[in-house]
Amino acid sequence: MLPALLLIGVLLYFTARAFAFSFTDLALVGRKSVEWSWVGLQNFERLFTRRGFSESLWTTVIFVFFSAIVGQSVLGFLLAALLQGTQSTIKTVVEVCIMLGWLLPDIVAAFLWSATTSQTGLVNSLIVVPLGFPPINFINDYALPVVTIANIWKGTARSYLLFSAALDSVSREVVEAAKVDGATPFQRIWLVMLPIIRPHIATNMLFITIWTFTYFPLIFAMTGGGPGTQTQTLAVFLYNQSFSRGNLGFGSAISVAMLVIVGLLSLVYLRMLQEPK
């Protein structure tokens, strides 16, 4: 009991500190880093009255939706469904490949993707130029799609493994019975397997949404939030405001807002986890 209380205490302590700082003008350096004062709701007002937060929130929503929910989850499920039950070499090769993306450190992955998508990079040299088109500066012209694809590549392995394990747990008899009853392959997946693995889907969604919503290293190393603010997600915005501008009070307000948003999303997923009555 005591250890659990300790852990909860530590977690609450840090959250409470961030919450308290969000009502101050605490700075990273300078006098306000030691002689800070309470400013009430000013930081929260500025989330809505100053440019940056809402734009970054929108970028984050797009990034999370396309890279985590659509990309990683759907791709992970499709791969798991297609390779389910097979023991072929293809399965091993696919598993090794998607695991490599997951295992590679974020910074290394960022350099690889930057190099691959630059004007003189692999995509241009191998595909675009040989087809007779002028080279495209992907990382400059399509920054958000590029980081989204990079994140799909990086994180699909997790969803694949989870769905793979979930599909394995579906009883073979149930699927066979559906087959005997004349269910098509699509019906077997949609009406039989998906409802059975619904809690796994919700768990996966919960994890990858929280993870991607606050994800920082890959996107920061690849683009630093740019060009301009095209890829400035909330995590990058938080970093810039807290550590470049040095406004820890405002940075804390951003983190509290992120906490609330992720908390609300988690509630939605947790409802999905509940068994239908």
Next chain:
Amino acid sequence: MLYAIRHKSMMQLGFATLHFLCLPWTAPGEGLAPQAAQCRGASTRGGVDAQKNLLTTVAAIALAATSVMPAHAEVTIMYAEWLSSPVEPGIKNFEAATGETVNAIKLPGRGYDQRIALDLSAGTAADVIQMDSFMVSELASAGYLHPLNEQGAGWDQFQYYQPGLLEVASYEGKVYGLPTDTDVRMLWYDKSNFEKAGIAVPWEPKSWADVLDAAQKLKDAGVQYFFQLPAGTKQAEAATMQGFYMLLLGADAPEGDRNRLLNRETGQWIGDSPAIRRTLEFYKTVYGELGMPADLNYAADPGVAVREALANDQLGIHASGSWEDACLWDCNGVNLPTREERDALVGWTPWPGSGEPGAKATTNISGGWTIGVNAKAANPDSAFQLVTTIFDVENFKAWTLANHRMAVRTDISESPEYMEDAYLAKATALAADTTGRDTVPGYQTVSALVQQMTAQILDGAEVEDVVQEYHDAPVDEFGEDKVITYE
């Protein structure tokens, strides 16, 4: 290394805690039951195992805690990778002379300023710290740095430092850092691409219009990165200094500091001025109308990206500084091409003013780095001794000369080797009419806001909107009375 130790200790602590709590190292829903059963087993087996667990955990926590505590016999130092060549021999000399061990923490240049600020404010910074000079007053005002005047008076080489440069690293009359070097800023250009674009070399632009004209010609000649003008938040201080401030200084007459970010007489930040608007219009022309790609500013490593562009013959004009004489190849001066080879590849010219009435004909602003001592240093005397060993003329002069750094001390700048160097003589001539940053507390914030403005221009925002937002931000930070507007 300290970081590694700290990191390792946190990991140990983390695992120890998990072990202690008997938490499953898996996600919910994924085989929770076996671990839970093990946990229950541990508790039902009674006291022996639980005690063993507890003892192991306590021992692990104790071990972790001792490994994060700095050993008092050690002096620690944090420095950027690009300054390795003078710092590392200095460390060796210090260890040989004192028998003390130096715990050296070498950090990458990207994000270095943020790391230093964060470590100092969290109380986890090293005893000796390399800092960009603009940060010194801000860090000193928070009480993070140790004043060096007293110890400096006892060091025979302290007298050679130029007072103006010590002033930059001072706060309320006390010196908090010894400068490593200073610099000047200019427009570098690739000679072969200039020839391809039909622009006469040596290039001598007289106004912004001449610069934009050259940029247009380079673009027409197919030079991809025809004008690399640092912009955006990832470029950090480079966007402010190499780009924005160099333009700003030439955008209006200097009277009343109309061409600056701060009115130095009244101590008020300039929230809106014709100079700020003209500077942003220039950015808009380069990145908007002319269509300069912005990606070098946001590359995984912008410095590497610029070097690659130069090597691939894709670079036209590059707004940067005197350090590029080495840094365009290697900042630590390893395997540099010969003087003749470098001169054949690239040239440089002073930044011209805008051509507005009363504006300066050419502009310049100087920065530089410093090394100082943490106010929380376990032994400030040992720490200062490490600083002076690094800065010892025998060690530091060689680096200054080899890397063509602009000297900050008269014993080096007046030495025959320095005076005979053609590059340094030409670059030093620019320093005759230079200025410094507004190194008062608050500069770091304003500089970050400037970087944000340039980022918004890259997004295609209108100058009017960008300026309005910029004006409001320092009002938020410092109050209405601390911000003025020039019509």
